[in-house]
Amino acid sequence: MGSSLSFRLAIGLFAAAALVACGGSQPAPAGPAEAGATPSTESTPEGGGDLVWKDDMPDKDKAIFMKKKVMPVMGKSFQEFDPKEFAEVSCKTCHGPQMKPHPVDFLPELTFKDGKLKEAEEHPEMAKFMHDKVVPQMAELFGKPVYDPATKQGFGCGGCHKINM
Numbered sequence: 001m002g003s004s005l006s007f008r009l010a011i012g013l014f015a016a017a018a019l020v021a022c023g024g025s026q027p028a029p030a031g032p033a034e035a036g037a038t039p040s041t042e043s044t045p046e047g048g049g050d051l052v053w054k055d056d057m058p059d060k061d062k063a064i065f066m067k068k069k070v071m072p073v074m075g076k077s078f079q080e081f082d083p084k085e086f087a088e089v090s091c092k093t094c095h096g097p098q099m100k101p102h103p104v105d106f107l108p109e110l111t112f113k114d115g116k117l118k119e120a121e122e123h124p125e126m127a128k129f130m131h132d133k134v135v136p137q138m139a140e141l142f143g144k145p146v147y148d149p150a151t152k153q154g155f156g157c158g159g160c161h162k163i164n165m
């Protein structure tokens, strides 16, 4: 895993950083807890088969999507990657013990310096796993393309981590 990995990571990260930079305003953090008012559960299919992610769907539906769609896929991937460390994958693996609405407010920040991801040196396997599995799978779950620097569209590292340049 020599230079080609860090090169690819560098591209992905630069892309993610650009995504973050262009992301615009953060909505006021609405606690996932206070979802009682939305009547949308009725229309949400219980089996989860037709659940589709939309960035502007109600938090309550996002939580259902996370439970039915994200958890099975991500739980499996994280457990396969490291069965000990991720023996118990839960919402908190990404949202933290306080259930921050956005994983970027909980997960470790990534530092991109001199064209390289600093954390890739300390945690090369983790970085590779993130790049090869987590990002593509999460992008697919969200129905978004993997971040493409050419179009500046899609889902990348910056979807879950705060990026420092």
Ligand code: HEC
Pocket: 030, 032, 059, 060, 062, 063, 064, 066, 067, 070, 071, 074, 090, 091, 092, 093, 094, 095, 101, 102, 103, 104, 159, 160
């Ligand atoms: C593998 C990581 C991961 C796991 C596990 C996960 N989430 Fe998420 N969650 C995300 C990402 C990424 C987003 C979308 C990015 C964002 O909104 O900042 C998100 C968004 C959300 C939102 C929308 C927040 C908002 O205000 O827009 C809710 C609610 C939510 N998740 C609840 C949950 C619940 C409940 C669980 C457990 C059943 C869970 N999540 C598990 C990664 C995860």
Ligand code: HEC
Pocket: 009, 012, 013, 093, 094, 103, 107, 108, 110, 117, 119, 120, 123, 126, 127, 130, 131, 134, 135, 138, 156, 157, 158, 159, 160, 161
């Ligand atoms: C769907 C959410 C998600 C996405 C997207 C994501 N990560 Fe992660 N990342 C995590 C989670 C969850 C952890 C584990 C945190 C822990 O150890 O509890 C993590 C941990 C890491 C770590 C270990 C950091 C440390 O200090 O322990 C690195 C490095 C990392 N990610 C790099 C990346 C890179 C590079 C990308 C883009 C190619 C990326 N991540 C995309 C969720 C995500």
